[in-house]
Amino acid sequence: MVWVQYDGVSRQLDVFMAEQLRDPKTSDFFIRPRPTNPILTANLNLKDIVQQKSYFGFSASTGSAIQLNCLLRWNLTVENLSGVGSEDSKSQGLKIGLGVGVPVVVLLLLGLGGLVYYMHKRRRAAASDPNILGALKSLPGTPREFEFKELKKATNNFDEKHKLGQGGFGVVYRGVLPKENLEVAVKKFSRDNLKGKDDFLAELTIINRLRHKHLVRLLGWCHKTGMLLIVYEYMPNGSLDNHLFGGPENATLGWSQRYKIVSGVASALHYLHNEYDQRVIHRDLKASNIMLDSHFNSRLGDFGLARALDNEKTSYAELEGVPGTMGYIAPECFHTGKATCESDVYGFGAVLLEVACGQRPWTKMGGFQCVVDWVWSLHRNGSVLEAVDERLGSDYVAEEAERLLLLGLACSHPIANERPKTQAIIQIISGSVPVPRVPPFKPAFVWPSSSMPEGVSSVANTVNTTSSWPLGISVSDRSEWTPRYDSQDSYGGAGGYSDSSSLV
Incomplete structure (x- = not known):
């Protein structure tokens, strides 16, 4: 161990050295007192050697020597100057104290003031963001703006007991507006979501203009202290998936x-x-997003x-990737990154099979990786009704069940252009037109998809399907067209099933 001591009054430097000892049991170093006699003494005026502004420390450097040294630890202790010193030394100490202390205090005050100003500005900006408030105020029909304290009281300070559900955008709470004694659903967007503001505006802007008896009704919004909230009409029977998969406590639908x-x-x-002023793509059609009223x-x-x-556009894409829920996302979305009306129909097909079978889309059934492949195999064997939810027993209409199952397969067609349009879907469900012919073997997904021959109408959207030819081809087209579904070899070999043919 080495001690280096310098006295600024006498201008004397002393160096002390002693052997460092270890505890044989713990191998820790003993802390030894400094020896009485120095091994080196020198009279030095450090003002002539060290600059006024200098860095102080130790290193184990040996310059050009080849030996290797290690500095384990070091400590610096500065003691007050002795009172015996001159008035100059006292004055110098005062100057040093003032020179160091005053700037430190000033910096602390400036930092504290800056922090207070930043927090105040941030709160004001969060409470009254002119961009988001301007967009909200300009919404047609001007939906009601709720006060935050009103929603806070309605949800009992957003109590966990009032939570209805949680997703990627935030949490939904049940609340009761005290003035109207009205039950509402309050969707609270997550603060941590960087896209929260854009998603909040997108959802509010779209749902505010929609008017349909089978859409959840918007009641209003709130933007306060960085929190984004949307208020919806409360649905007392919750979501469809809770009734399909909520457990034995829920009665079977x-x-x-x-x-x-x-x-x-x-x-x-x-x-x-089709019926609104602009084409709206939902992009997340699934059972948990289907609510049920009283x-x-x-x-x-x-x-x-x-x-x-916008006008003439048929798809929407995001740079962040494919949004939605696995099992409901159409296979082409993973290649194009675009959402279309056809991809919405694919999600609806998954819901149809979910409702008819009582199984989630990704459930492994009958040795197949997902429900749609299992139902397709039953259809091929002529026993599609075996897919009906067993909890129903025989309490269902066979014709309607077969209709929903086959329509679910048609909507789940791997090729987007082969899926039915919504107009045809409504007609099929109502029974006014028959279900389009569904091929016995699930077609393989191919990208890019090959276009259909000119003049050939799709199976999915043919109103008159009385023709016995596949895909509803008219007589004049038969000589120029070869049916796609004549042999199972065209669809993955024996059995017609291949995991790679379905990306759900």
């Missing part, structure tokens, strides 16, 4: 209720795609991913 629910969703989807009428909700398309 009857067949008539299921059929009415999918009929309402089809009507809402047709409205979004009479079990379906209401399509959660428009957090929905987007309205």
Whole structure:
């Protein structure tokens, strides 16, 4: 161990050295007192050697020598100057104290003031963002702006007991507006979501303009202290998936209720795609986003991913990737990154099979990786009704069940252009037109998809399907067209099933 001591009054430098000893049991170093006698003494005026502004420390450097040294630790102790010193030394100490202390205090005050100003400015900006408030105030019809304290009271300070659900955009709470004694659903967007503001505006802008009996009704919004909230009409019977998969405590949905629910969703989807001023793509159609009112009428909700398309546009894409839920996302979306009306129909097909089978889309059934492949195999064997939810027993209408199962397969067609349009879907569910012919073997997904021959109408959208030819081809087309579904060899060999043919 080495001690280096310098006295600024006497201008004397002393160096002390002693052997460092270890504890044999713990191998720790003993802390030894400094020896009495120095091994080196020198009279030095450090003012002539060290500059006024210098860095102080130790290193184990040996310059050009080749030996290797290691500096384990070091300590610096500065003692006050002795009172015996001159007035100059006292004055110098005072100057040093003032020179160091005053700037430090000033910097602390400036830092504290800057922090207070930043926090105040941030709160004001969060509470009254002119961009978001301007967009909200300009919404047609001007939906109601709720006070934050009103929603806080309605949800009992957003109590976990009032939580209805949680997703990527935030949490939904049940609340009761005290003045109106009205039950509401309050969707609170997550602060941590960087896209939260854009998604909030997109959802509010779209749902504010939509008017349909099978869509969840918007009541208003709130933007306060960085929190974004949307208020919806409360659906007392919750979501469809809770009734399908909520456990034994939930009564099994009857067949008539299921059929009415999918009929309402089809009507809402047709409205979004064709009857509103702009084409709206939902992009997240699934059972958990289908709400049920007190009479079990379906209401399509959660428009957090929905987007309205400008004139002549048929798709919407994002750089962040493919949004939605696995099992409901159309296979082409993974290649194009675009959402279309056809991809919405694919999600609806997954819901149809979910409702009819009582199984989630990704459930492994009968040795198949997903429900759609299992149902397709039953269809090929002529026993598609075996897919009907076993909890129903025989309490269902066979004709309607077969209709929903085959329509679910048609909507789940790997080729987007082969899926039915919403107008045809409504007609099929109502029974006014028959289900389009579904091939016995699930076609393989091919990208890019080959276009159909000119003049050939798609199976999915043919109103008159009385022709016995596949895909509803007219007589004049038969000589120039070869049916796609004549042999199982065309669709993956024996059995017609291949995991790679389905990306769900």
